[in-house]
Amino acid sequence: MPAATRDDPAVRFCVRCGAALLRREHQGAIRPGCTACDYVHFFDPKVAxxxxxxxxxxVLLVRRAVMPQRGLWTIPGGYVDAWEDPASAVVRECAEELGVAVELTGLLDVVAGREHPLGAGFVIFYSATLRTRALRPADDVDQAGWFAAHELPELAFEATRSMAARWQAVRAAQKSA
Ligand SMILES: [Zn+2]
Structure with missing residues (x-):
């Protein structure tokens, strides 16, 4: 991962006292530290x-109507707000993006790897089922559709692509068994 993605130049001032921050070594890494008080800024992962x-x-896919990766497909989801249960975040995102109620049925995996400066540090993937049927794409998606493993459209995000590749391998093995 490029070093540049491990900093955020927008973090310039101390959240405690407003003084300038200076990048310096602290606990094994270069971190922004306050020049006036003892505050040190630790970057936290964004969680999706x-x-x-x-x-x-x-599989149910949605087409992104916003940047980044506008026009490409992914599965319903989004960022987890601070203090929000990630499971609740998924239910909320499905309601916002598709107007559907979903029930989470399991935890599939946690896939780490930040793709761009504003991207998620890791993505928590749940399996889920629909509790309501009508799909109404809204918010940051403009289409929804069901796709078989052999007919997936171009997918956004490496984490989604890795989950899809595993699913395709499982489906292929099931077919040949
Ligand atoms: Zn300070």
Missing amino acids: AAAWIEEEGR
């Missing part, structure tokens, strides 16, 4: 959570 919703061998 998403729903893998599968029915009859097809």
